[in-house]
Amino acid sequence: MEKNLIVRGAPQEFECKIGAWQALGEHLERRQIRRVLVVHGDASWVKAKRFFPELTGVDVTFEAYRGACTFEERDRVSVIAKTVGAEAIIGVGGGKVADLVKAIAAHATLAVVILPTLAATCAAWTPLSVMYDARGEMLQYDVFARSNALVLLDPEVILDSPIELMIAGIGDTLAKWYEANVIISQLAERSVEIEISHYTAKLCRDILLAASEEALDSMRDGKLSEAFVKVVETNIMVGGMVGGFGDDYGRTSGAHSIHDALTVLDATHHILHGNKVAYGVFVQLMMEGRCDEIASLIPFYEKLGLPTCLHDMGLSDLSDSALGRVATRATAPDETIHLMPGVITAHTVLGAIKDLEAFIVKTRAEV
Numbered sequence: 210m211e212k213n214l215i216v217r218g219a220p221q222e223f224e225c226k227i228g229a230w231q232a233l234g235e236h237l238e239r240r241q242i243r244r245v246l247v248v249h250g251d252a253s254w255v256k257a258k259r260f261f262p263e264l265t266g267v268d269v270t271f272e273a274y275r276g277a278c279t280f281e282e283r284d285r286v287s288v289i290a291k292t293v294g295a296e297a298i299i300g301v302g303g304g305k306v307a308d309l310v311k312a313i314a315a316h317a318t319l320a321v322v323i324l325p326t327l328a329a330t331c332a333a334w335t336p337l338s339v340m341y342d343a344r345g346e347m348l349q350y351d352v353f354a355r356s357n358a359l360v361l362l363d364p365e366v367i368l369d370s371p372i373e374l375m376i377a378g379i380g381d382t383l384a385k386w387y388e389a390n391v392i393i394s395q396l397a398e399r400s401v402e403i404e405i406s407h408y409t410a411k412l413c414r415d416i417l418l419a420a421s422e423e424a425l426d427s428m429r430d431g432k433l434s435e436a437f438v439k440v441v442e443t444n445i446m447v448g449g450m451v452g453g454f455g456d457d458y459g460r461t462s463g464a465h466s467i468h469d470a471l472t473v474l475d476a477t478h479h480i481l482h483g484n485k486v487a488y489g490v491f492v493q494l495m496m497e498g499r500c501d502e503i504a505s506l507i508p509f510y511e512k513l514g515l516p517t518c519l520h521d522m523g524l525s526d527l528s529d530s531a532l533g534r535v536a537t538r539a540t541a542p543d544e545t546i547h548l549m550p551g552v553i554t555a556h557t558v559l560g561a562i563k564d565l566e567a568f569i570v571k572t573r574a575e576v
Contacts, residue, residue: 223362227363230366287313303330323360360445362446379421402456406452467535488516540554
């Protein structure tokens, strides 16, 4: 297996602490940045703007993004950045905002600063963007030559975010282990970089299985805890390190291919990214014949509210034709599902999807 391996381990600088955003002005001054464009969401900005600092001596332009990371939105905001003479672009929001500003920064050759408001993905950490079309179908992901200049993570901001997005982030990050391990376990020899990727993937699984319930209780109580901060940093930092060090060996395999495939159906566009990935983990495990691992994860999924099957996502009435489209898209020639061992066909995926439904029904009937 000869895959790409370029280490993109971390942003240039990362800081996680209460009040981290308040140091933004100092960081900009150190970089001699005097003019910035701040791109933010709508709903998240309502809560986040009270954490955003006054920037003395910096010309700031604010722009709300239009809800998607598309090439059209990248080009629209790039024009704004050029018009205002921005020297850096700052993303304040979740994964889509982070991916958008990274794409803009690469397109316009700007420094990129990310202030995450969610811990739903590792997008704040990684130098890549997942691009979608206007319908919400995933098109591709683009990896950039420059790391993010700065990531400022304030746990208090995340504490005030929607808990369902935190749960989705746990599902997305748990997949790091299953997707990286199925690739790396095929290697006869492993470089140091790949060993780091494999270790951090396992760390994702171990921390999340041990700390997620307590972390979510902290969110419900509105109180910071060690478990909460650990899970937040795992979703954003540790998860990002898996692909950062492993590159194509540690980024995605089966579960994300299932996610990508589900986006071809309009009925799935309201389902959170991490929830679709979490479901994809179970489909991947079914293709691997690892029903025992699925069974061991079901209690964790159910406690958190992650979907174990199509029924849990409200998709139990999908037609065979729709499922066939998903299976075909999941096994497109460029999909990472083919990094799994053996030959994976649309028939393989369709069988795994149907077998998973039957397995979950049978398991629940036995409880």
